[in-house]
Amino acid sequence: MNSFLKKFFMLMVLFSLLFIVACSNTTQETQQETDNEPESSEDEDSQEPEEDTAEFENMELDVAAFEGGYGSAFWDALKSKFEEAYPGVTVNLESNPNIGDMIRPQIVGGNAPDVIYLNQTDQSGVTQGLIKDQALVDITDIFESESIDGDGLIKDKILPGALESIFMSPYGDGKVYLAPYNYTIMGLWYNNTLFEEEGIEAPTTWDEFYALQDKAEELDRSLFTYQGTNPGYLEEILIPAVYNLGGQEALDQMLIDYDPEFWNSETALEALGIFEKIANEGMLMDGTVALNHTQSQTEFMQGNSMFVPNGNWFEGEMAEAPREDGFIFGFAGVPTFDSSEDSMALASFEQVYIPKSSDNIELAKEFLKFMYTEEAVKLNGEHAEGVMAVQGAADLVQDHITESSYESFKAVEEGMYAVSGNFGPVPEGVNIEPRSILFDQVADVMNGDMSAEEWAAIMYDAYEEVQSKME
Amino acid sequence: MEKKQRSGFILFCIMPTLVIFSIFVVYPVSMVFYKSLFQSSGFGGNEIFVGFENFIYLFSDKTFLISLKNTGFLMLVVPVISLTLALIFASVLSFGQLREKAVYRTIFFFPSILSFVVIGILWSFIYHPNMGIVNDLLTFMGLEEFTMTWLGERSTVLWAIALVLVWQSTGYYMVMYLAGMDGVPKELYEAASIDGANSFVQFTKITIPMLWEIIRVTIIFSINGVLNISFVIVTVMTAGGPNNASEVALTYMYEQAFNNANFGYAMAIAVVVFSFSIILALISNRLTERDIQ
Numbered sequence: 001m002n003s004f005l006k007k008f009f010m011l012m013v014l015f016s017l018l019f020i021v022a023c024s025n026t027t028q029e030t031q032q033e034t035d036n037e038p039e040s041s042e043d044e045d046s047q048e049p050e051e052d053t054a055e056f057e058n059m060e061l062d063v064a065a066f067e068g069g070y071g072s073a074f075w076d077a078l079k080s081k082f083e084e085a086y087p088g089v090t091v092n093l094e095s096n097p098n099i100g101d102m103i104r105p106q107i108v109g110g111n112a113p114d115v116i117y118l119n120q121t122d123q124s125g126v127t128q129g130l131i132k133d134q135a136l137v138d139i140t141d142i143f144e145s146e147s148i149d150g151d152g153l154i155k156d157k158i159l160p161g162a163l164e165s166i167f168m169s170p171y172g173d174g175k176v177y178l179a180p181y182n183y184t185i186m187g188l189w190y191n192n193t194l195f196e197e198e199g200i201e202a203p204t205t206w207d208e209f210y211a212l213q214d215k216a217e218e219l220d221r222s223l224f225t226y227q228g229t230n231p232g233y234l235e236e237i238l239i240p241a242v243y244n245l246g247g248q249e250a251l252d253q254m255l256i257d258y259d260p261e262f263w264n265s266e267t268a269l270e271a272l273g274i275f276e277k278i279a280n281e282g283m284l285m286d287g288t289v290a291l292n293h294t295q296s297q298t299e300f301m302q303g304n305s306m307f308v309p310n311g312n313w314f315e316g317e318m319a320e321a322p323r324e325d326g327f328i329f330g331f332a333g334v335p336t337f338d339s340s341e342d343s344m345a346l347a348s349f350e351q352v353y354i355p356k357s358s359d360n361i362e363l364a365k366e367f368l369k370f371m372y373t374e375e376a377v378k379l380n381g382e383h384a385e386g387v388m389a390v391q392g393a394a395d396l397v398q399d400h401i402t403e404s405s406y407e408s409f410k411a412v413e414e415g416m417y418a419v420s421g422n423f424g425p426v427p428e429g430v431n432i433e434p435r436s437i438l439f440d441q442v443a444d445v446m447n448g449d450m451s452a453e454e455w456a457a458i459m460y461d462a463y464e465e466v467q468s469k470m471e
Numbered sequence: 472m473e474k475k476q477r478s479g480f481i482l483f484c485i486m487p488t489l490v491i492f493s494i495f496v497v498y499p500v501s502m503v504f505y506k507s508l509f510q511s512s513g514f515g516g517n518e519i520f521v522g523f524e525n526f527i528y529l530f531s532d533k534t535f536l537i538s539l540k541n542t543g544f545l546m547l548v549v550p551v552i553s554l555t556l557a558l559i560f561a562s563v564l565s566f567g568q569l570r571e572k573a574v575y576r577t578i579f580f581f582p583s584i585l586s587f588v589v590i591g592i593l594w595s596f597i598y599h600p601n602m603g604i605v606n607d608l609l610t611f612m613g614l615e616e617f618t619m620t621w622l623g624e625r626s627t628v629l630w631a632i633a634l635v636l637v638w639q640s641t642g643y644y645m646v647m648y649l650a651g652m653d654g655v656p657k658e659l660y661e662a663a664s665i666d667g668a669n670s671f672v673q674f675t676k677i678t679i680p681m682l683w684e685i686i687r688v689t690i691i692f693s694i695n696g697v698l699n700i701s702f703v704i705v706t707v708m709t710a711g712g713p714n715n716a717s718e719v720a721l722t723y724m725y726e727q728a729f730n731n732a733n734f735g736y737a738m739a740i741a742v743v744v745f746s747f748s749i750i751l752a753l754i755s756n757r758l759t760e761r762d763i764q
Binding site: 037104107122124125126129131132134135158217228229230231260286287289290291293299304428429430431432433436440441442443444447449 | 493512513514517519521525528533534592594598599601620621622623624625708709710711712713714715716726727728730731732733743757
């Protein structure tokens with residue numbers, strides 16, 4: 001009896017071991033399955049070497065695309081056009097609103113997609129993590145090469161300033177690691193109908209902006225509201241303001257170098273002073289601090305506030321939202337401090353990149369080049385209703401984007417200066433996120449519990465901490 | 472010999488569960504402890520062993536201390552209020568002569584079957600500064616000077632969130648207490664009323680002692696629930712604002728792990744929160760210990 005039990009016990013141990021092994025095997029298998037969709041692995045089997053163009057060793061390209069406001073139809077269309085143009089190539093496209101979380105385990109497992117497109121504001125932090133780990137492929141050579149359309153170097157087709165911006169060259173070493181896809185324009189918005197009826201001009205300087213407070217009181221509205229619980233939207237005002245006051249140098253000091261002394265500068269105090277003034281002179285809509293982005297934007301559209309910051313996606317985003325009679329979106333850009341200058345705007349770029357662990361870098365680069373053909377730009381307008389960061393793209397896709405969105409792009413093309421700036425990566429081992437600290441304070445400033453000087457002092461300490469970890 | 476055979480058989484029976492438990496619970500949890508000793512972005516590359524540095528930094532990190540304080544506040548206030556209310560409601564429904572008993576039971580339990588995200592959205596509109604029912608009611612009653620941006624003020628935001636958590640959980644615990652009260656022998660109450668005990672004395676001397684074991688369990692449940700649910704509610708309603716005044720430990724952990732790509736540090740937060748809630752549970756267990764004889 002006893003020996004029988006013993007044997008049985010041994011058998012059980014064996015079984016459980018087998019179970020563990022089987023488990024680990026299946027996880028690998030399922031991971032591969034999600035990676036290459038079943039149909040494509042069949043293709044791989046049926047594909048004989050004789051029918052490939054032999055240009056690329058590996059004919060299979062894995063593309064992971066974020067499916068958000070722009071949808072995924074563009075990527076589907078681009079996939080089939082690319083496969084048409086490069087016979088024998090198979091593109092495995094995976095698109096999902098949570099693509100960041102989906103590819104995270106693939107990247108960790110060393111089985112990363114070859115091309116990744118993630119939304120600029122993606123919550124998964126995949127892009128940020130890869131930039132931090134220096135795990136992206138240097139793609140400078142793509143932009144130095146002749147475009148597929150044969151009309152010059154690709155870098156000359158891209159919007160000026162885009163490739164040099166922090167979005168594409170995150171390390172500031174002159175090398176491009178991320179390719180620009182759609183770009184967006186951000187600034188202040190107003191109700192065009194109201195402004196025309198009341199004979200108000202959109203302000204181009206901050207003084208003109210503040211002066212509208214009287215008009216706002218007369219109309220029983222507040223002057224300004226913002227996305228209270230998502231105060232990060234205020235960078236659409238702060239970044240252009242810093243650029244306006246201190247130029248690129250000050251902007252780099254704030255965004256890339258994390259130089260604490262920036263917060264002792266006149267530039268910083270004057271830029272932060274915008275928000276202090278809005279708070280102290282009662283220009284802010286009551287309750288703004290507690291509203292999320294949808295709520296505050298709805299308040300704006302219902303006529304409770306004259307201005308709100310947002311991007312060119314505004315009209316599409318709020319398509320279903322209630323609004324006051326006759327409401328029409330008007331784009332004012334961001335006022336400047338100098339009356340001789342036109343108003344400004346903030347531009348940001350969506351990123352497409354190749355992770356270092358990709359097993360098909362050559363074909364991935366070709367795919368990115370293909371993305372900058374005129375055909376692809378048009379496809380993108382048609383399917384994604386987006387404007388690619390390519391010269392003249394707004395006109396190419398005019399039929400497909402909202403009027404207010406076209407107008408904001410056109411304003412930029414016609415001379416409104418679009419600053420591009422984003423907070424650079426902080427060095428490894430820094431446990432704070434300077435950007436969220438910066439905008440978290442806004443609530444206290446708006447509630448009257450903090451002055452611009454105190455705000456700057458908090459930022460000084462935060463930047464000092466970042467600085468201590470920089471080489 | 473007998474005993475050995477017996478334990479062999481028991482071992483054999485629990486084997487499958489034990490294996491699964493180790494793979495899906497023990498292994499991940501121990502990885503949390505292990506990873507908290509590293510500085511890493513969570514992507515596998517560049518992991519640097521830093522020992523206890525993450526923990527040392529934690530206790531000088533103002534945002535973390537605020538979030539821990541907020542979590543502690545909610546863990547203290549919410550269980551006390553919601554369990555007291557649940558007990559009162561349960562006894563009223565169980566012993567009171569209400570005709571609409573079933574209706575009330577359903578209404579009180581209703582929040583427990585709503586998704587937390589829905590609750591968060593619902594309450595963010597109830598507290599809405601310009602069109603929310605709270606401010607509208609105050610204005611209607613002529614108390615206009617008391618209207619407030621409930622979720623936008625440092626002084627009110629945590630209480631506002633605590634109220635949501637109480638509203639959400641009271642009905643759930645009430646149903647548990649109701650079930651417990653059904654099991655209390657009626658004779659005890661009869662005997663007590665013959666002895667002249669009024670219903671308040673009956674409640675404190677019979678109901679509560681008889682339910683004591685259930686109450687102990689619900690205290691632990693409630694503390695744990697606050698930890699988890701506050702994450703969703705805070706994320707939906709305030710995103711930790713204004714200026715971290717409503718940040719809780721788990722939202723801060725999430726922010727560090729996924730927005731800041733600072734995985735090792737986030738795991739250190741997880742370890743501290745884990746220890747914190749274990750200690751709280753042990754304390755409450757010890758405090759409520761009683762000999763039942």
